[in-house]
Amino acid sequence: MPVATFADFMQQVVTGLASGGVYALLALALVIIHRSTGVINFAQGEMATLSTYVAWALIAHHGWRYWPAFVATLAISFLGGIATHRLVIRPVERGSVLRIVIVTIGLLILINGFVLWQWGGEPQALRSPFGTETYDIGGVVVPAHDIGTIAVALGIVVLLWGLFKFTKVGLALRAVAVNPQEARLVGVRVTWMLALGWGLAATLGAVAGMLTAPTVGLDPQMMQAVLIYAFAAAVLGGIDSPAGAVAGGLMLGVLLNMLSYLTQYDLFDWFSEELRLPMALLVILVVLLVRPSGLFGHPEVKRV
Numbered sequence: 001m002p003v004a005t006f007a008d009f010m011q012q013v014v015t016g017l018a019s020g021g022v023y024a025l026l027a028l029a030l031v032i033i034h035r036s037t038g039v040i041n042f043a044q045g046e047m048a049t050l051s052t053y054v055a056w057a058l059i060a061h062h063g064w065r066y067w068p069a070f071v072a073t074l075a076i077s078f079l080g081g082i083a084t085h086r087l088v089i090r091p092v093e094r095g096s097v098l099r100i101v102i103v104t105i106g107l108l109i110l111i112n113g114f115v116l117w118q119w120g121g122e123p124q125a126l127r128s129p130f131g132t133e134t135y136d137i138g139g140v141v142v143p144a145h146d147i148g149t150i151a152v153a154l155g156i157v158v159l160l161w162g163l164f165k166f167t168k169v170g171l172a173l174r175a176v177a178v179n180p181q182e183a184r185l186v187g188v189r190v191t192w193m194l195a196l197g198w199g200l201a202a203t204l205g206a207v208a209g210m211l212t213a214p215t216v217g218l219d220p221q222m223m224q225a226v227l228i229y230a231f232a233a234a235v236l237g238g239i240d241s242p243a244g245a246v247a248g249g250l251m252l253g254v255l256l257n258m259l260s261y262l263t264q265y266d267l268f269d270w271f272s273e274e275l276r277l278p279m280a281l282l283v284i285l286v287v288l289l290v291r292p293s294g295l296f297g298h299p300e301v302k303r304v
Helices: 006-037 044-060 066-092 097-119 144-166 168-178 180-185 190-216 224-237 242-264 273-290
Strands: 134-137 140-143
Touching (some): 006 140, 006 224, 006 242, 044 066, 044 097, 066 097, 066 190, 140 144, 144 190, 242 273
16 A cells, blocks of 8 residues: 655645636636526536637637737637627526526537537647646646646636725625615616626636646537536535635545545545546535535525
8 A cells, every 4th residue: 555645645735726726717607697696507618618619719720829819718708708698698687597597508508519510529639828847846746737727716816806805896796796686776787797797707717718628628528527516616615605616616626636646545445537526416415415505605594
């Protein structure tokens, strides 16, 4: 039986934080939309996949360098998210929650079909902008892509925190999320704030997709499993808590990575890579049964 070292432990933590950062970004997108509409956007993963294909097309077919394509893709995704709300979600947002859910599922199927029609189902390669080098930090060998992924994820979280905390737009977004009726009474343009939320969610999804593609390969189903991990992260942290979504994503990434590492020991030899997705579903089930509001969410209180 191999002997675990502190360096081995930290190796798994860093790798788990990198994958958890991606889960956190997509979970944050789910939370932003859920806080404003009360539903889960089941098309969030497909929107991220479409955005990643746009970045790949700019680089592979139009000769763009990575970072200009990255910025352009974020702008396109942001406008696409706003357009999705205005053209697809707004006409049904006053209806039942089930109607909106069905619309997002239809959007998932539509985007997936468009990607297959436009680019085919063959896997494509999107290189990492951080290179393929590895760095030895105190005996922990860390790939440059993992370092870059963690840095980008944390940087975006800080930017969003600043947006929500220190800007009027952020304050309006928070007001709409808490109580859209009262926000409308004080002059907030609720419809446009909802559209802005969809734009931000689409942008976060685009970043998650572009960080995922270099490690798993770019294909039309790339983000489907990641969406489930992100949903598990959002439920774990609290579906109404942006901070909880980030914490849940990081915790879930480390947990799954540590379980994969511990398979070399007899106590955890039952776990395999094929069980990562069922484990995420188990996390959802346990949290919903034990603490439905999540670790950082606030329990819903109703007066009777």
